[in-house]
Amino acid sequence: MTRPAHPLSALTALLDALEAELLTAPTEEVRDALRETGRARGAACQEVRSLLNEAQAATEEGSAPTTPHDMRVEPSLYLYRH
């Protein structure tokens, strides 16, 4: 058994494993989690939906990055704040 001791390796392994769990979580578990959070659920989903819409608008307006990321000068990630 290999046990990566470095925090970066450990975090990478853990995040990859947790991400896989989230991607494959059965629908009923996701539904239960949504139900448990009550009123927060609507706002949470709406927030992601708004992000999608804003990204879509940014892409359509042509302000989205169209060159490979390594060639861009300004990081677009710092431009967005919700």
Place this chain on the structure above:
Amino acid sequence: MREASQRSKEWIASTAPPPRDAGAALAALSQNDLLRLRAIARLRARSLPAGILWSDLLHEAIVRALAGTRPWPPDVPLLAFLAGVMRSLCDELWRRRRRQVILLTLESAGPVDDPERVCAATEALAAIHRLFTSGALATKVITGLLGGMTAAEIRRHYGLSTVEYDTARRRIRRTMLRHGLTWSWP
């Protein structure tokens, strides 16, 4: 020869799958998928440099998917694709941050020697651990996962039955999904 090459290009073009419409697929995401996406973005954001939010990460991933900067491969589900984009964006952000630091200090360091990233990773690990402090089984599975163990290795190492292991995984998933919905991370 040129004709053959042209025919070959045409054949490839005719057999290549059409570009996937990421915009339509994003618009069709269900509430459950939105929650998964949010939870994944919040999870990945734990490893980001300070000051960058999960929403920044998700926004950038979506922009790149829509703009085609990151092509969506055939046979890859949309959420898995976006998760992959966010994963590589995290590395890209740290590379960018490191370049800035190197420019400032004129020092060269590899990713593993980047003290800021190591510090952020340590804090992220502690935060994820704190999520599961009340569950002994989940803590064991988390510890095994961050040690790079497989499911079988975790079960063997901690003496867990298949039922116990599956219960712990279910608890981990529910916790991650709940924290994907709320703002609070311990």
